[in-house]
Amino acid sequence: MNGKSMATQPAAAEAPRSGTTPVLEVRDISKNFEAVRALDGVSVAVHPGEVLGLVGDNGAGKSTLIKIISGVYQPDEGEILMDGRTLAMSTPHEARERGIETVYQHLALVNQLRVDGNLYLGREPNRFGFLGDLFQILDTPLMKAKTKEVMARLHIRIPGLESEPVHRMSGGQRQAAAIARAVHWGSKLLLLDEPTAALGAEQSAEVQRIIRRTCDSGIPAIVISHNLEHVFQVCDRIVVLRLGRKVLDCRADATSPDEVVAYITGSRGAVGHA
Amino acid sequence: MSTETVARPAEPSLHIRVWRLIERSNILTIPLIVLIIVMSLLSDRFFTEVNIYNILRATSIYIIIGVGQAFVMTSRNIDLSVGSMMALVMALVGTYLFNGGAIWIAILMALAVGLGLGLVNGLLVTILGVPALLATLGMLVTYRGLVNEYLYGTTVSRFPEFITYLGQGTVGPVPVPVIIALSVAAIGSLLYHFTRMGRYAVAIGGNEEAATLAGINVRLWKTIFFGFQGLLVGLGALVFLGRLDAAHPTVGVGLELHVIGGVVLGGTLLFGGKGTMWGVVLGMVLIAVLNNGLILAGAGFFIQQVFLGILLVLAVAAQTARHRREMGSSGG
Numbered sequence: 170m171n172g173k174s175m176a177t178q179p180a181a182a183e184a185p186r187s188g189t190t191p192v193l194e195v196r197d198i199s200k201n202f203e204a205v206r207a208l209d210g211v212s213v214a215v216h217p218g219e220v221l222g223l224v225g226d227n228g229a230g231k232s233t234l235i236k237i238i239s240g241v242y243q244p245d246e247g248e249i250l251m252d253g254r255t256l257a258m259s260t261p262h263e264a265r266e267r268g269i270e271t272v273y274q275h276l277a278l279v280n281q282l283r284v285d286g287n288l289y290l291g292r293e294p295n296r297f298g299f300l301g302d303l304f305q306i307l308d309t310p311l312m313k314a315k316t317k318e319v320m321a322r323l324h325i326r327i328p329g330l331e332s333e334p335v336h337r338m339s340g341g342q343r344q345a346a347a348i349a350r351a352v353h354w355g356s357k358l359l360l361l362d363e364p365t366a367a368l369g370a371e372q373s374a375e376v377q378r379i380i381r382r383t384c385d386s387g388i389p390a391i392v393i394s395h396n397l398e399h400v401f402q403v404c405d406r407i408v409v410l411r412l413g414r415k416v417l418d419c420r421a422d423a424t425s426p427d428e429v430v431a432y433i434t435g436s437r438g439a440v441g442h443a
Numbered sequence: 444m445s446t447e448t449v450a451r452p453a454e455p456s457l458h459i460r461v462w463r464l465i466e467r468s469n470i471l472t473i474p475l476i477v478l479i480i481v482m483s484l485l486s487d488r489f490f491t492e493v494n495i496y497n498i499l500r501a502t503s504i505y506i507i508i509g510v511g512q513a514f515v516m517t518s519r520n521i522d523l524s525v526g527s528m529m530a531l532v533m534a535l536v537g538t539y540l541f542n543g544g545a546i547w548i549a550i551l552m553a554l555a556v557g558l559g560l561g562l563v564n565g566l567l568v569t570i571l572g573v574p575a576l577l578a579t580l581g582m583l584v585t586y587r588g589l590v591n592e593y594l595y596g597t598t599v600s601r602f603p604e605f606i607t608y609l610g611q612g613t614v615g616p617v618p619v620p621v622i623i624a625l626s627v628a629a630i631g632s633l634l635y636h637f638t639r640m641g642r643y644a645v646a647i648g649g650n651e652e653a654a655t656l657a658g659i660n661v662r663l664w665k666t667i668f669f670g671f672q673g674l675l676v677g678l679g680a681l682v683f684l685g686r687l688d689a690a691h692p693t694v695g696v697g698l699e700l701h702v703i704g705g706v707v708l709g710g711t712l713l714f715g716g717k718g719t720m721w722g723v724v725l726g727m728v729l730i731a732v733l734n735n736g737l738i739l740a741g742a743g744f745f746i747q748q749v750f751l752g753i754l755l756v757l758a759v760a761a762q763t764a765r766h767r768r769e770m771g772s773s774g775g
């Protein structure tokens with residue numbers, strides 16, 4: 170495959186896995202924030218078991234695209250399809266009910282709560298039957314036990330997991346907690362906005378393993394990262410956004426870091442769109 | 444993931460550890476103990492049973508209303524209207540009783556009016572989007588105006604025995620209002636630690652964006668916290684009605700500062716995200732002990748005000764310093 174020809178005709182590059190229905194697809198999405206055109210006619214499809222790397226300069230529109238897929242923003246134009254059917258999501262809650270889980274760039278953890286409190290935030294189970302439902306009594310033992318299970322399954326080790334609120338944890342531990350929450354609940358699609366941004370080398374590798382493992386079990390992911398090395402290690406496909414437009418969409422093994430950088434900075438690919 | 448390398452700085456020195464211990468326990472523990480010791484030395488009238496029960500009785504309505512305020516504050520809001528709201532409930536219910544109304548209707552009326560006024564505050568904040576500080580300041584004036592209009596300078600008094608029992612009665616040696624106040628604190632503590640209500644107060648106050656993203660109906664819960672505050676103001680109004688055996692136009696003036704002061708002194712964060720219901724009890728007792736000591740030492744009402752004001756500012760200053768240190772590195 171030739172990355173350059175795809176870049177000049179992004180629409181033609183749409184089917185790297187023709188035959189399977191994309192788990193999620195956005196078509197011709199545009200989004201304006203007053204004068205800023207954050208997204209301009211972007212189309213992206215994610216297929217089963219695929220890790221899609223979303224890269225681009227600061228302000229390219231990556232987080233905006235993620236937030237549209239997770240129901241935080243509504244697109245001004247374009248449509249979202251899940252399993253080939255059109256979706257309308259007006260709240261993050263609806264996206265989550267459909268199995269789309271997000272790790273936001275700013276993590277969206279409540280610092281004062283423990284990991285289990287954050288893992289179950291907004292979905293706390295009750296206990297003590299009828300009375301428990303009446304007074305909404307939290308089933309803390311269950312949440313703690315399940316959280317331990319999830320963390321063990323993902324090989325995440327956090328000292329003080331069961332006693333400490335997350336503000337006492339390091340950036341990496343907090344990141345791990347946010348990722349664990351997404352992996353635990355995500356049944357359809359994971360959206361990860363810079364999941365390795367706060368992490369050292371060893372922890373980044375661990376996060377990448379978690380992402381890889383989850384996706385190998387069939388759940389696809391969209392991963393945003395500024396670290397191209399990580400992107401090439403973990404992603405099957407790479408999409409480059411520049412100034413709100415898609416300028417590259419191709420298989421990771423069909424391009425190179427240098428080429429991707431060229432598209433990010435605009436030294437390639439932008440002219441055909443102007 | 445092994446992250447011990449990033450997790451902890453080097454072993455802290457001894458004085459830092461001791462400081463942390465003092466700090467992590469309630470900020471009031473030490474000053475309260477010191478104060479009680481000093482006062483018992485200064486006066487032989489302090490440690491009498493009568494005086495202790497006087498102190499506790501005086502704290503009752505502040506504790507009852509403070510528990511509601513602690514929930515509101517934990518969710519990063521504030522309700523300044525509680526004093527006027529209590530006066531309005533007292534005026535309405537007091538007049539109803541004065542005209543020979545039934546006790547159980549009066550009780551329901553106090554709770555319902557309190558709940559309703561609390562919900563009004565909540566809706567102003569969540570639906571109209573008025574910042575709580577201004578919305579409830581406006582209601583402080585509005586409710587007080589209604590009280591004045593309604594009572595028009597008169598005082599209603601002489602209520603049925605059951606009402607005065609709520610404010611003045613005793614069970615054995617223990618005043619009834621103290622029993623009510625401690626029950627409210629206990630229930631508040633259970634709600635705070637074990638139910639969704641407490642959990643969401645923390646979540647909304649700690650990180651409202653995260654709470655919204657997690658699908659929590661933030662507006663609904665904020666309104667519920669204001670409603671809960673109103674309900675407890677209704678209860679406090681009943682107790683105070685019984686204690687005074689009267690309702691007059693200036694009752695509860697300045698009560699909001701006393702309530703907020705005690706709640707903050709007790710350890711509930713003014714910035715939201717953390718509350719403590721037993722801390723409310725502790726905070727109110729501290730203020731009452733201080734007032735009592737000042738009275739025993741011969742200080743007048745104005746000096747009491749000066750001390751209360753300074754105490755509040757210091758309590759908030761201590762919180763701010765601590766909040767910066769604990770939350771500073773991890774924004775959001």
Ligand SMILES: Nc1ncnc2c1ncn2[C@@H]1O[C@H](COP(=O)(O)OP(=O)(O)OP(=O)(O)O)[C@@H](O)[C@H]1O
Pocket residue numbers: 202205206207225226227228229230231232233234274
């Ligand atoms: N809520 C908002 N209100 C106004 N403008 C916004 C908002 N969110 C994003 N924008 C604008 O939209 C553009 C794209 O922002 P976005 O956050 O999607 O970039 P990004 O690719 O995630 O950048 P970064 O790598 O810095 O995270 C930027 O110009 C930004 O200023």
Ligand SMILES: [Mg+2]
Pocket residue numbers: 231232233274362
């Ligand atoms: Mg971003």
